[in-house]
Amino acid sequence: MRILLVEDNLALADGLAALLRQSGYAVDMVHDGASAEALAAAESFDLVILDLNLPQMDGLDVLRAMRSRKNAAAVMILTARGAPEERVKGLDLGADDYLIKPFDIGEFEARVRSLLRRQAGLKTSSVSFGPLTLDLTTRSFSTQTAPLDLPARERDLLELLIVKAGRVVTRDAIVQSLTSLDDELSANAIEQYTSRLRKRLAPLGLTIRSARGLGYFLDRDAR
Numbered sequence: 001m002r003i004l005l006v007e008d009n010l011a012l013a014d015g016l017a018a019l020l021r022q023s024g025y026a027v028d029m030v031h032d033g034a035s036a037e038a039l040a041a042a043e044s045f046d047l048v049i050l051d052l053n054l055p056q057m058d059g060l061d062v063l064r065a066m067r068s069r070k071n072a073a074a075v076m077i078l079t080a081r082g083a084p085e086e087r088v089k090g091l092d093l094g095a096d097d098y099l100i101k102p103f104d105i106g107e108f109e110a111r112v113r114s115l116l117r118r119q120a121g122l123k124t125s126s127v128s129f130g131p132l133t134l135d136l137t138t139r140s141f142s143t144q145t146a147p148l149d150l151p152a153r154e155r156d157l158l159e160l161l162i163v164k165a166g167r168v169v170t171r172d173a174i175v176q177s178l179t180s181l182d183d184e185l186s187a188n189a190i191e192q193y194t195s196r197l198r199k200r201l202a203p204l205g206l207t208i209r210s211a212r213g214l215g216y217f218l219d220r221d222a223r
Contacts, residue, residue, distance in 0.1 A: 001116050001159075002026040002177050004045045006036040006062070007078070008054050016049070019105070020112070024139055024156055026180045033057025037065050044176045045073045046119050047112065052079040052090070060093060067094040074115040078103070113137060120163045129165045129218055131204050134158075143204060150200070153178070157193050161208060161218040170215040190216075 003020055007013035008031045020027045028043070030036050033054035040048060040062070048066070052059035063075060074096045079086075082100040090098050096118070097111055117125070117136055125136050131144045139159065141148040150158065156178050160169055171190060179185045194208050194216060201207060207221040 001046045002028070002044070002180065003112075004036065004039060004043075004048045004073075005029045006031075006033070006049065006054065006059065007051045008032060009051075016108075019109070023109070024152055026178055026183065028180045028182075031055070033059060033062050037062045040066050040071060040073070041069065043181070046177065047074045047076065047115055049076050049078050049112075050095075052077060052081050052086075060090060063090065063093050063095060074119045076111060076115060078108075122163065127162055127165075129162050130206050130220060132162065132201070132206060134162050148200070150197075154193050154197055154200075157190075158197055158218075161216065165218045168211045168215050168217045172215075174215065 003025050005013060005017055005020070005027055007016065007029070010031065013029055013031065017027045017029050028039065028045075030039055031054075034056040036048075036050070036054070036059075037057055050059045050062060054062070059077065059079065063077075066073070066075070075094065076097040076099060077090045077095045078099050078101065080101045087098045096115055099108060099111060113136060117123070122136065127134050127136065132148070133142050134140075135142070139155070141150060141155065141158065157174065160174065160177055171187060174190055175185050194210075198208050202221065205221050207219055208216050209219045210216055
């Protein structure tokens, strides 16, 4: 999952970005409204965490511009502007959540998870495919008998595939979802991660199939 963090308090921005990356999310970070508006227009994000009191362009104007372009990314407003009329304005403009500073870190993390579940079209905190289950709260996999430990990038790829099980996930969608602007993920790297996952999933009767020229999808192994 890819997140855009828009916050002009550099210390807070660095702390939240580190927290989100530790949870396995790809995070891009900007510190002013104009940069946020430009990046949201050029790139695809699952979630935008948006301060309001920003240099160059107010956060509500960023939100207004996003929704006018039919940008469907989830938006969490994170601000010290807590007056009821401010909250109403933000939600009416299309924000999905509104969290007032100062805030509890645990609540912040829970709201991020909730918004990302909603963005993926999920109503529960877990998703299963065959004997494999993903706990969306801990972002961990398990089988019917034991946990399935995976390296971070393989876990991220398998999470994307199980959330969209049965549907093809394009290579472009994989790159967009798993990397920030500071990362690179080549077609060869994706194939390597996919190959390793196939070996791990084979004992479970699952596989990752290639849709020629398109991408990949999670499926049951017919063998």
